[in-house]
Amino acid sequence: MGLGRDEIHSIVKERFKDAVLEDHLEAAEPYIVVRPDVIEDLAYFCRDDERLQFDLLSCISGVDYPPRNVIEVIYCLDSTSQNHWLIVKVALPRDNPRLRTVENVWRTADWHERETFDLLGVIFEGHHNLVRILCAEDWEGHPLRRDYVMPETYRGIKNVVY
Amino acid sequence: MNSPENLTPDPLLKNLIFMNSVDYLINLTRANSVWPLTFGLACCAIEMMATGASKYDIDRFGSGPFRATPRQSDLMIVAGTVTHKMAPRVKRLYDQMPEPKYVIAMGGCVIRGGPYVKYGYHVVKGVDLIVPVDVYVPGCPPRPEALLEALFKIQKLMKREKILDKTRRTTKPEVYAPQSV
Numbered sequence: 001m002g003l004g005r006d007e008i009h010s011i012v013k014e015r016f017k018d019a020v021l022e023d024h025l026e027a028a029e030p031y032i033v034v035r036p037d038v039i040e041d042l043a044y045f046c047r048d049d050e051r052l053q054f055d056l057l058s059c060i061s062g063v064d065y066p067p068r069n070v071i072e073v074i075y076c077l078d079s080t081s082q083n084h085w086l087i088v089k090v091a092l093p094r095d096n097p098r099l100r101t102v103e104n105v106w107r108t109a110d111w112h113e114r115e116t117f118d119l120l121g122v123i124f125e126g127h128h129n130l131v132r133i134l135c136a137e138d139w140e141g142h143p144l145r146r147d148y149v150m151p152e153t154y155r156g157i158k159n160v161v162y
Numbered sequence: 163m164n165s166p167e168n169l170t171p172d173p174l175l176k177n178l179i180f181m182n183s184v185d186y187l188i189n190l191t192r193a194n195s196v197w198p199l200t201f202g203l204a205c206c207a208i209e210m211m212a213t214g215a216s217k218y219d220i221d222r223f224g225s226g227p228f229r230a231t232p233r234q235s236d237l238m239i240v241a242g243t244v245t246h247k248m249a250p251r252v253k254r255l256y257d258q259m260p261e262p263k264y265v266i267a268m269g270g271c272v273i274r275g276g277p278y279v280k281y282g283y284h285v286v287k288g289v290d291l292i293v294p295v296d297v298y299v300p301g302c303p304p305r306p307e308a309l310l311e312a313l314f315k316i317q318k319l320m321k322r323e324k325i326l327d328k329t330r331r332t333t334k335p336e337v338y339a340p341q342s343v
């Protein structure tokens with residue numbers, strides 16, 4: 001069995017100090033919130049640290065929170081060798097959500113970041129091919145944003161609203 | 163002079179000759195060799211495959227050779243959610259099929275968007291916005307029996323074809339509005 005969540009959080013906090021903004025050990029699924037600019041360093045650290053060995057990026061997802069005016073990007077890290085995991089959240093401003101890519105750390109991040117870009121409009125800087133993955137290439141807007149309005153027609157096909 | 167009796171003087175041969183209209187014969191052959199297009203978009207396609215497999219065995223009813231090309235098929239079973247990204251491809255497959263062609267809309271998503279009808283930004287609200295549909299099969303997904311019933315309805319439609327009717331089933335306009343809802 002791997003490290004406990006509290007041990008993992010303290011290892012990360014020890015290395016990144018005040019870049020770790022919040023630590024929610026009390027949550028049902030504990031997570032940490034980090035500053036956006038350290039995400040790539042944190043990814044390398046989590047993957048290469050002897051104690052952590054997060055060799056698998058399970059998921060990158062995003063959530064739009066208009067009341068707080070942020071878009072959160074959530075990284076779920078998993079260690080197949082150590083059998084422990086960590087959830088890292090990053091809060092970005094809604095009007096300009098930009099974040100450094102982690103596709104050089106885990107290849108899996110390539111498509112996950114494209115999906116997050118497609119549906120929420122988060123721009124991953126340094127990504128080698130940041131184009132839409134689910135919606136068609138000429139789609140307008142990012143559908144999982146709360147203020148997204150469905151187009152009335154798309155390529156001449158009416159979007160009937162019932 | 164032109165009665166069948168005069169044309170077939172041999173009484174033995176008379177019993178072997180079957181006289182009927184060309185329409186009847188062509189429609190009979192057409193309705194009993196329906197070639198659907200191999201084409202599935204989502205979970206309804208699993209039921210469509212079950213319909214073709216041994217338990218429900220669509221071949222019993224004169225259909226079943228699922229063709230790999232639209233140029234050889236005369237029935238399109240739209241099985242599964244049609245997304246906006248897929249819609250041009252569906253339309254293109256339909257356009258490549260030779261006349262006369264028939265379309266079955268299988269499942270709730272294909273009929274009116276199904277569970278995506280209200281908030282599904284990516285789903286075409288009914289495949290009849292893209293191609294003309296002959297038979298609608300409701301269900302989520304429909305049972306194989308329901309698809310077989312749709313096939314029988316298609317066969318009935320096929321038996322009504324008239325080869326000299328030039329105005330018969332032409333391709334309907336590019337995109338046409340659905341009935342008022």
